[in-house]
Amino acid sequence: MQADAYRVWLSEIMLQQTTVAAVKPYYEKFLTLWPGVADLASAEDEAVMVAWAGLGYYSRARNLLKCARAVVGEFGGQFPDTASQLQKLPGIGPYTAAAVAAIAFRDPVAVVDGNVERVVTRLLAIETPLPQAKELVRGALQPLFPTGRPGDLAQAFMDLGATLCSPKRPTCSLCPLHEHCQAYADGQQERFPVKLPKLKKPTRKGAAFVLIRDDQQIWLQKRGPSGLLADMTQVPTTNWSSREDGETSVDASPCKADWQNAGEVRHTFTHFHLELSVYSARLSSGRKTTPASSETLAMGWWSDLDALNDEALPNLMRKVIACAL
DNA sequence: GAATCGTGGAC
DNA sequence: TGTCCAAGATT
DSSP states (O other), X not given: OHHHHHHHXXXXXXXXXXXXXXXXXXXXHHHHHOSSHHHHXXXXXXXXXXXXXXXSOTHHHHHHHHHHHHHHHHHTTOOOSSHHHHTTSTTOOHHHHHHHHHHHHOOOOOOOOHHHHHHHHHHTTOOSOBTTHHHHHHHHHGGGOOSSOHHHHHHHHHHHHHTXXXXXXXXXXXXXXXXXXXXXXXXXXXXXXXXXOOOOOOEEEEEEEEEEETTSEEEEEEOOSSSTTTTOEEOOBOSTTSTTOOOOSGGGOSSOSOOEEEEEEEEEOSSOEEEEEEEEEEEOTXXXXXXOOOTTTOSOEEEEGGGGGGSOOOHHHHHHHHHHO
């Protein structure tokens, strides 16, 4: 049973705000690279970021490593077996703690994710908007969970929400609970869960600079340790992730070169749209040193264009590089 | 409690 | 194209 906890935990972390289809190849890759929690705990930070690159929400990857090291360092390589203990570990919040405890350790705690919130707010026609309603959902569900196999009940509710009780056009006629569903009885199943209106996303602008040597080496650098895409790899850009920057001109280039306008990349993050103007320049292979002594170039390195899979490049940067080639 | 934090697929 | 949203956590 304990052997499963690592896999349950890994999958639940990856599945936070992420679809099963997107997670699957990453989950398999991680299990191949690091079959157990001790393997992961001893991995290099950079190797984990490279393996996670493209999956998004990169603080999950940093917390994943912190958590693995805590399990090895503080719990002798065994995950704690209750939700309350699990939730003290990095990256494990109320949902993940409950899911791991219920599925791997049969801890009878209510597991409440977005699917369960939707199913239960419909069953009870809860008018309270999310995220307030979350505690009402947990309270309504908890009495059902002191069963012999709480993990199965959790899985059942989540699967129901992921299939029949979908956000739009739920298939109520096939639902095993429709006779008990207040929202269905009222013919208002699509109105739940009630949510507060969302704010419109602003658009930020910036410029990205792709510097390529004749021998197919590209200049990369590391982002800072906090904020958006923290600790990930990038090509030089303007300071687009800070609110005030909107510089899109080649004038912002980090060094002198024959910059060519390569086009524009659009990318949408959780809370804003981004439009990056992409500029590219070629350098002769003889130039082995740092392109310039500019501050914005700071530290960086040359990387082979054929080996970008070994870099911790978020998908935004892959788009930018593809645009410049 | 509200903001922040990625990405890709569905409609 | 725009919007929603997917097995949330952190600050």
